[in-house]
Amino acid sequence: MTKTYRAAAFAALMAAALPAAAQELPGTMIWTSYDVGSAGYAEASAIADAFGKQFGTRIRIQPSGSGIGRLQPLFQGRADYAFLATEAFFVNEGAYDFAVPEWGPRKLRAIAGRPAGITLITAGDAGIETIADARGKRIAFVAGNPSVNVKCEAILAFGGLTLADVEVVTFPTYAAAMSSMTRNEADATCTTPTTSQLYELAESPRGIHYAPIEADNPEGWEQLLKVLPIMSPSDEDIAAGVPEGEITKMAAYRYPIITTLPEKTDDEVYAFIKALDETFGLYKDGTATMKRWALDQSGRPAIDVPFHDGAIRYLKEKGIWTAEDDAWNQKRIEREAALIAAWEAFVAENPDLKGEEFTTAWMARRAELLAGLG
Numbered sequence: 001m002t003k004t005y006r007a008a009a010f011a012a013l014m015a016a017a018l019p020a021a022a023q024e025l026p027g028t029m030i031w032t033s034y035d036v037g038s039a040g041y042a043e044a045s046a047i048a049d050a051f052g053k054q055f056g057t058r059i060r061i062q063p064s065g066s067g068i069g070r071l072q073p074l075f076q077g078r079a080d081y082a083f084l085a086t087e088a089f090f091v092n093e094g095a096y097d098f099a100v101p102e103w104g105p106r107k108l109r110a111i112a113g114r115p116a117g118i119t120l121i122t123a124g125d126a127g128i129e130t131i132a133d134a135r136g137k138r139i140a141f142v143a144g145n146p147s148v149n150v151k152c153e154a155i156l157a158f159g160g161l162t163l164a165d166v167e168v169v170t171f172p173t174y175a176a177a178m179s180s181m182t183r184n185e186a187d188a189t190c191t192t193p194t195t196s197q198l199y200e201l202a203e204s205p206r207g208i209h210y211a212p213i214e215a216d217n218p219e220g221w222e223q224l225l226k227v228l229p230i231m232s233p234s235d236e237d238i239a240a241g242v243p244e245g246e247i248t249k250m251a252a253y254r255y256p257i258i259t260t261l262p263e264k265t266d267d268e269v270y271a272f273i274k275a276l277d278e279t280f281g282l283y284k285d286g287t288a289t290m291k292r293w294a295l296d297q298s299g300r301p302a303i304d305v306p307f308h309d310g311a312i313r314y315l316k317e318k319g320i321w322t323a324e325d326d327a328w329n330q331k332r333i334e335r336e337a338a339l340i341a342a343w344e345a346f347v348a349e350n351p352d353l354k355g356e357e358f359t360t361a362w363m364a365r366r367a368e369l370l371a372g373l374g
Contacts, residue, residue: 024271025051026080028058032070033083033256035063039287040256043114044083046286047293050279057275067097067147074261075106081272083256086147089230089304092336094343094366096146099359101347105339109262109308111273112298113254114289116192117236120155124207126187131159131211131220139166140177140189148174151253152190154227158213158220158251181206192255193239193248194288202241210239212249224251232302238288254303262308269310273299277318296320301328306336335373342369 031048034040041063048059062079064070067087073079082088091098094105120139122128128137134156142148153163169186171177178197180186182204191198193210202208213220215233224231234252242248258276260269277295284291292298299315300322301307306329307315315321346365353361 024267025055025057025275026268027056028060029081030060030062030073030079031081031083032062032064032073032079034070034085035065038063039289040083040085042287043256043283043290043293046283046290047276047279050282051275053282054279055275067091074259080260080264081111082259084259084304085255085257086151086230086253086304088257088259089228090146092305093339094362096150099362099366101358104343104347104362105336107262107336107340108259108305109264109269109311110254110303110305111258111260111269111308111311112276112293112295113257113303114292114298115232115234115252116255116289117234117239117248117250117252118151118155118190118192118231119213119248119250120152120159120188120190120211121181121193121198122188122209122211123181123184123186123201124209126181126206126209128188128209128211131155131213132161134159134188134211135161135165137166137187138169138185140180140186141168141170142174142177143170143172145174148177148190150228151231154224154231155190155213155251157223157227158217159211160220160223193236193242193250195240198240208241210242210248210250213251214249228253230254230302230304254298257304259305260308264308264310266308266310266313269308270314273311273314277314301325301332306332335370338369338373339366342366 031044033044044061048061051057051059062073070082070084071087071091074082088108090096091103091106092108094103120131120134126137128134139152141152156162156166171180175197177189178191178195181189182201198208231251231253234250235247236250237247239248280293284293295315295318299320312321342365346362350361
């Protein structure tokens, strides 16, 4: 055989010996995530390690403490995927930090997102059995953190309450808000049930209680989803102070959510989610909650943004994606398109609005649009 023929034959033999997904994944990728030490970073790292072990893909993770810092590399083409929290919803809607002229609603697509439980978590001696019992109580919020605060607003709505019905106590940091109940500076807050400060609360003289969010309360869910339409019922069995084998009724949002831009090709995203599925056995025990990356949990709505077509193709092949999921995704894409069109009209009509005045006016226009969408 000639040298060229031998080289070609050897290359073909090596390609055939590799797993199929290895031929489809790029050799290197860049992902963004929450800061080092966060659950998002730990889970992105575990998945990246699994991709490297099984497919030889080299992944560099860029951590950032801000939603904008996690999103900018993606929109600027410097990152392939972003492991996000609720900033995925906010940028898709042009809300909060993204209700400024430099941002506005942006198209974003989900590949998968791990369900994370959340409810109104109270001190055991606060006299709050149900969410409705929180009327007049001290609720801990976090300054400048709409991701936490809007979830609490939605959870209070489940119990028929608004922010005017409770005493909002704002703390300068997330850690300070989460530990405020142990110090008797607040009666309740909204967070995930495995936050480290909750274990301290559970062991404290005050004790801990989880106000239930029951799946069979359609009126409550209707009110919750009007505030934040990205959550669904969840039975949580991993929670501070909850004995092994017991469950608590909560809502689930998605954190982290693996996202990319709609311009990413269907084949690239198909290869990514296929690799995520095929390496599940390598990373599922990385943390106590990583088993929830199983695609029958992480690959279905509700989630912060529409699913990417490449992900849907794989989920359909696996028998996970349903006609109901398709309807949800189409409705979410229509909402995205309506928001982008409204933003473009609003910017054109208000060239002189600046700063807080701009944000306030846009958020009012957005609320009016969403009320019309139903």
